[in-house]
Amino acid sequence: xxxxxxxxxxxxxxxxxLLYTISGIYHIAEGIGIDIGIYEGMARSxxxxxxxxxxxxxxxxxxxxxxxxxxxxQGINAGVSFLYVGILMSLVFMMIYLLxxxxxxxxxxxxxxxxxxxxxxxxxxxxxxxxxxxxAGLLYWRDRFSLHEVLALREGA
Amino acid sequence: MTEKITVALAGNPxxxxxxxxxxxxxxxxxxxxxxxxxxxxxxxxxxxxDVEMQVVDLPGTYSLTAYxxxxxxxxxxxxxxxxxxVVQVIDATNLERNLYLTTQLxxxxxxxxxxxxxxxxxxxxxxxxxxxxxxxxxxxxxxxTIGSRGGGIEELLDSVTKEIHRTRTSENIFVYGVxxxxxxxxxxxxxxxxxxxxxxxxxxxxxxxLEGDENIIKKAxxxxxxxxxxxxLQRTDADSFEAKIADQxxxxxxxxxxxxxxxxxxxxxxxDMVDRVVTNKYLGIPIFLSLMWAAFEITFTFATPFMNIIDxxxxxLAETAAGVITVSWLxxxxxxxxxxGVGSVLIFLPNILLLxxxxxxxxxxxxxxxxxxIMDKVMSKIGLHGKSFIPLIMGFGxxxxxxxxxxxxxxxxxxxxTILITPFMxxxxxxxxxxxxxxxxxxxxxxxxxxxxxxxxxFVALISAKLMRSTIVKGEDxxxxxxxxxxxxxxxxxxxxHMWERGKIYLKKAGGIILIGVVGVWILAxxxxxxxxxTFASEEIYGTTDSMIGFIGxxxxxxxxxxxxxxxxxxxxxxxxxxxxxxxxSMGVLYGVGDNEDSLSEILAAGAMTPLAGLGxxxxxxxxxxxxxxxxxxxxxxxxxxxxxxxxxxxxGLAWIFAFVLxxxxxxxxxxx
Numbered sequence: 001x002x003x004x005x006x007x008x009x010x011x012x013x014x015x016x017x018l019l020y021t022i023s024g025i026y027h028i029a030e031g032i033g034i035d036i037g038i039y040e041g042m043a044r045s046x047x048x049x050x051x052x053x054x055x056x057x058x059x060x061x062x063x064x065x066x067x068x069x070x071x072x073x074q075g076i077n078a079g080v081s082f083l084y085v086g087i088l089m090s091l092v093f094m095m096i097y098l099l100x101x102x103x104x105x106x107x108x109x110x111x112x113x114x115x116x117x118x119x120x121x122x123x124x125x126x127x128x129x130x131x132x133x134x135x136a137g138l139l140y141w142r143d144r145f146s147l148h149e150v151l152a153l154r155e156g157a
Numbered sequence: 158m159t160e161k162i163t164v165a166l167a168g169n170p171x172x173x174x175x176x177x178x179x180x181x182x183x184x185x186x187x188x189x190x191x192x193x194x195x196x197x198x199x200x201x202x203x204x205x206x207d208v209e210m211q212v213v214d215l216p217g218t219y220s221l222t223a224y225x226x227x228x229x230x231x232x233x234x235x236x237x238x239x240x241x242x243v244v245q246v247i248d249a250t251n252l253e254r255n256l257y258l259t260t261q262l263x264x265x266x267x268x269x270x271x272x273x274x275x276x277x278x279x280x281x282x283x284x285x286x287x288x289x290x291x292x293x294x295x296x297x298x299x300x301x302t303i304g305s306r307g308g309g310i311e312e313l314l315d316s317v318t319k320e321i322h323r324t325r326t327s328e329n330i331f332v333y334g335v336x337x338x339x340x341x342x343x344x345x346x347x348x349x350x351x352x353x354x355x356x357x358x359x360x361x362x363x364x365x366x367l368e369g370d371e372n373i374i375k376k377a378x379x380x381x382x383x384x385x386x387x388x389x390l391q392r393t394d395a396d397s398f399e400a401k402i403a404d405q406x407x408x409x410x411x412x413x414x415x416x417x418x419x420x421x422x423x424x425x426x427x428x429d430m431v432d433r434v435v436t437n438k439y440l441g442i443p444i445f446l447s448l449m450w451a452a453f454e455i456t457f458t459f460a461t462p463f464m465n466i467i468d469x470x471x472x473x474l475a476e477t478a479a480g481v482i483t484v485s486w487l488x489x490x491x492x493x494x495x496x497x498g499v500g501s502v503l504i505f506l507p508n509i510l511l512l513x514x515x516x517x518x519x520x521x522x523x524x525x526x527x528x529x530x531i532m533d534k535v536m537s538k539i540g541l542h543g544k545s546f547i548p549l550i551m552g553f554g555x556x557x558x559x560x561x562x563x564x565x566x567x568x569x570x571x572x573x574x575t576i577l578i579t580p581f582m583x584x585x586x587x588x589x590x591x592x593x594x595x596x597x598x599x600x601x602x603x604x605x606x607x608x609x610x611x612x613x614x615x616f617v618a619l620i621s622a623k624l625m626r627s628t629i630v631k632g633e634d635x636x637x638x639x640x641x642x643x644x645x646x647x648x649x650x651x652x653x654x655h656m657w658e659r660g661k662i663y664l665k666k667a668g669g670i671i672l673i674g675v676v677g678v679w680i681l682a683x684x685x686x687x688x689x690x691x692t693f694a695s696e697e698i699y700g701t702t703d704s705m706i707g708f709i710g711x712x713x714x715x716x717x718x719x720x721x722x723x724x725x726x727x728x729x730x731x732x733x734x735x736x737x738x739x740x741x742x743s744m745g746v747l748y749g750v751g752d753n754e755d756s757l758s759e760i761l762a763a764g765a766m767t768p769l770a771g772l773g774x775x776x777x778x779x780x781x782x783x784x785x786x787x788x789x790x791x792x793x794x795x796x797x798x799x800x801x802x803x804x805x806x807x808x809x810g811l812a813w814i815f816a817f818v819l820x821x822x823x824x825x826x827x828x829x830x
Contacts, residue, residue: 053450060446063443078430081431085435103460104458
């Protein structure tokens with residue numbers, strides 16, 4: 001049977017899965033106050049916040065990529081579904097964080113007195129820069145992102 | 158001369174009947190990508206070539222053996238009211254199951270036209286359908302349509318006008334084997350003797366009796382000839398006959414399909430691939446939770462600047478009104494009553510619209526059905542099934558249509574439990590209370606607090622269902638069969654329209670019932686209490702314990718004092734029974750936002766309430782007695798004052814216990830001190 005993925009898909013799923021999962025775990029650990037050995041300066045420069053539920057979303061996205069990686073490694077053709085859906089999910093979360101940033105920026109013009117000493121980078125989150133990886137994925141596999149097009153062979157077909 | 162006819166749109170759930178109805182009549186009925194959007198029949202009109210058509214959009218049904226209330230509505234309309242033409246809308250991507258209903262409609266002898274809908278999706282999937290051949294086989298007109306874009310509608314209407322005058326040359330009869338045919342013939346002879354049955358096609362009626370259709374047997378019981386019918390039925394095995402009849406119908410369908418279409422089953426579509434992930438047994442629920450979190454985060458955070466704009470506007474309006482109106486009581490009525498009350502509610506319009514937009518995206522994309530599917534495992538542990546989860550999710554928008562959506566649930570006990578637990582799902586009207594209090598006391602964590610309240614609503618609903626299932630509404634588990642519709646990319650226009658459909662109800666309420674409510678609160682806050690001796694709307698009386706509202710509040714305050722609430726909150730909760738938004742509106746009036754430079758949240762955070770009491774108030778608002786409209790629909794759908802009263806007392810009791818434990822235990826532990 002023809003294989004519908006290659007090394008690029010497998011490497012992408014593994015890389016994105018690890019980045020999202022680790023980033024999410026750092027978020028959660030920071031939120032519940034567990035020291036997992038990340039330097040404060042590094043956490044700041046990676047924009048890790050103590051947002052527990054935001055961290056949970058990153059872990060879930062990472063898990064979707066890693067599940068796809070596992071299935072593709074097992075030779076399951078439809079495992080590539082997890083890669084595409086993982087990309088879509090990460091873009092959804094990227095958009096959410098960008099909207100939140102935009103909302104805060106707009107609010108800082110409307111009620112500037114509430115935002116004294118505030119910087120827009122305070123609302124910057126890893127979901128945004130990690131999403132750039134997914135944009136690259138979306139562009140690379142853009143012909144696969146259609147709901148109604150037939151994308152892959154069913155197992156055993 | 159204009160001819161008047163009735164055209165019924167029938168078909169399986171989620172095949173696009175309402176899209177076609179909207180395209181024909183120009184209406185804007187709600188269209189959703191999940192089964193069970195239409196639970197009542199809807200009427201519209203269209204004139205086409207001198208024929209005035211009354212078009213009726215019926216709820217979806219899989220067969221004419223109706224199980225759920227919405228299916229009974231559809232079936233009864235076709236059988237009892239005998240429309241001139243039945244247009245069966247068929248999902249071209251799922252022909253086999255859709256044609257099962259066709260066989261029954263043909264057997265019923267209705268004048269039938271088939272609208273082969275979603276043909277674009279079938280083509281994209283790689284299927285090919287020979288419409289002409291299908292028409293020849295079925296001997297009924299078959300028209301290709303794309304309801305969402307209005308494709309094929311003119312051809313469909315042309316066909317209706319032609320069909321109404323066509324002389325029928327054949328009858329569609331399916332043969333089910335000697336044993337069934339013999340019993341059917343005997344029944345037909347009995348039915349022919351009684352004029353009571355002349356209203357129904359005797360062949361169809363006898364087949365339904367042989368299938369053991371409870372609804373049809375009930376109708377037969379009213380006939381004088383029923384003893385003879387019963388005698389025949391006693392000799393038959395309804396279950397075995399029903400299976401044989403269904404089997405024969407499917408054989409006929411498969412024979413036809415092999416010759417008229419080529420269905421692509423070798424490949425996975427994009428929808429299949431997404432489903433593989435979002436319905437995964439390990440990842441399905443975490444994905445659902447993370448998407449819900451994203452929806453609430455946007456609802457709270459992105460709405461903030463728009464809320465501030467509205468807040469600034471109402472602040473300016475109150476100031477202007479105070480400067481222009483010289484009569485003091487009138488200035489107070491307009492500033493402290495109308496502007497403060499309605500403004501306190503309208504400030505949350507951006508949150509409401511964003512929440513509705515998110516729900517629209519879930520519905521329009523088809524994810525709603527998946528949410529029900531992945532929750533089936535959890536639901537089955539509490540004795541319900543995934544189908545009950547759809548009304549629960551719809552309850553996030555408004556509990557009233559959500560309770561009506563329970564009509565799609567076949568089992569009456571499952572339906573009753575779902576009705577009773579739906580008010581625990583936090584509707585949009587409660588959101589202003591959460592946004593106000595979470596924003597005042599929990600700052601940047603407000604989104605998490607609000608998400609937690611929605612999760613608490615689901616938790617209480619599930620635990621309550623389990624409790625009811627094992628005590629007062631006992632029953633067996635029923636199997637869950639649900640069709641997962643194909644995913645569709647929601648259009649911005651469609652989602653904004655759906656958001657607006659719901660959002661305008663909120664706006665109408667603000668200008669109607671909420672305005673009346675807050676004026677009522679202002680009047681009561683201005684009238685001196687018995688024996689206080691002050692003057693109407695004076696500063697010494699307004700909103701104090703010496704006012705009538707203070708008098709009422711103090712009477713009920715002991716009931717809520719153990720929860721950390723004062724008399725003002727007690728009164729706000731009392732008025733909130735009319736509509737939940739009035740809780741915030743009343744607080745706006747009673748805490749004097751109109752002439753105060755600070756917003757209501759600033760007043761509360763400055764010490765008018767403790768964070769723990771604020772959290773308790775959110776929990777209480779989530780669980781206590783629903784609004785008047787919701788109470789009305791619970792009564793209508795359960796048909797019982799007893800169950801309605803049960804829901805009200807159970808919910809309010811739970812609300813009190815939760816808020817009491819939270820406040821008392823939290824105070825002792827020094828939480829949020």
